[in-house]
Amino acid sequence: MTELTRHALNYLTGFGNQHASEAVPGALPIGRNSPQRAPHGLYAELLSGSAFTAPRAENQRTWLYRRRPSVVCGGYGPLAHAHWKSGAAQGEAAPPDPLRWGPTPLQGEGDFVDGLRTYVVNGEAGQQGMSAHAYVATRSMGRRALVNADGEMLLVPQQGRLLVTTELGRLEVAPGSIALLPRGLAFKVDPLDVPARGYVCENFGAAFRLPELGPIGSNGLANPRDFEFPVAWHEVEEGAYEIVKRHGGQLWRATQPHSPFNVVAWHGNLAPCRYDTSRFMTINTVSFDHPDPSIFTVLTSPSDSPGWANVDFVIFPPRWMVAEDTFRPPWYHRNVMSEFMGLVLGQYDAKPEGFKPGGASLHNSYVPHGPDTDAFDKASSAELTPHKLDATLAFMFETRWPMKPTAWAMNEAPLEKTYADCWQGLTENFQPG
């Protein structure tokens, strides 16, 4: 039995809060960040997530008090990885068809980094845009840590709990929950159940934040208090670590003589967190019509154009459907924004049979899509009594930049050859006069 299954981890709560935590009493300096000698012989180190002069509401930084500073590290050399891609330049030209993949196969051995496979890319690593990946992990990362200098990582586990160890402490993340790992922070992802499978959004744009609530008011959707942050924890075991670094859309590796998880105390508002999607306060119509899916936004990474997200993280959680005189599933549509979807659990109402947990779909910019023929037929004649969509969790990474599938997604992943056939039964029913 691991230490974790015996003792639940502790968490600090509140998205955007200035948190403070110390694993050893007195390790956190009081009243200043950089005393001449930090307590207990620790080194003070600043990690920033925004320009120093970013507006206060968007300014993110954390002070770390650690046994050795991060600069004590060997030189980096390239690390080969066949399947982790980033930036539009690493994608393929693919036809503007709707694409769908079956569940990512669970075979193969490897840790979280080995098991990353990129579905789609856009933008440019470290600058703007995003990538969507699948992961399959069958073993822990051991004495190996990942630092993504290009972007923040949003983990969406689909099966198997994860122990995420970070410089700021540890998070346990189960399917149904997500983890958000700031750009530049060292972490490792270890499966607590094997094999573990899930999805990752790598975000090269502005850091994910809670969406504005507008007329909804001061409560609702993802509430800030439900985001949980780790308490300080440092690894006591001595010995070298391999640091795997994502930088400039490539992987690099170096060895350092000590663990990067050597932060004894920290304070600040740039920190990893987890969020349980069952705490999402879902809003939907109580009258008629199917609202835009933006009402299900958990987190958003804005771009420089107001309302045009670099990427949104949207969920389709369990919810009551009560709309009167309404076609209740999503409408048929063609959107300028591009939609990558995954399914954690259960069925998705627009494609109840064809879209499988652990699978994915891509409806790129202006690619027409909507409910499949079966879903259309059922929803067009369903009795419109209140109905609970239960035991379901789909999600979407929606981005303003068209996505390019990778060579893996087109040639090796379980791409369905006949996905578009699911709409061929939508016959013409027009009855003039």
Ligand SMILES: O=C(O)Cc1cc(O)ccc1O
């Ligand atoms: O295409 C999809 O399945 C995602 C989606 C869901 C919805 O309720 C409205 C629009 C939309 O793109």
Ligand SMILES: [Fe+2]
């Ligand atoms: Fe859509």
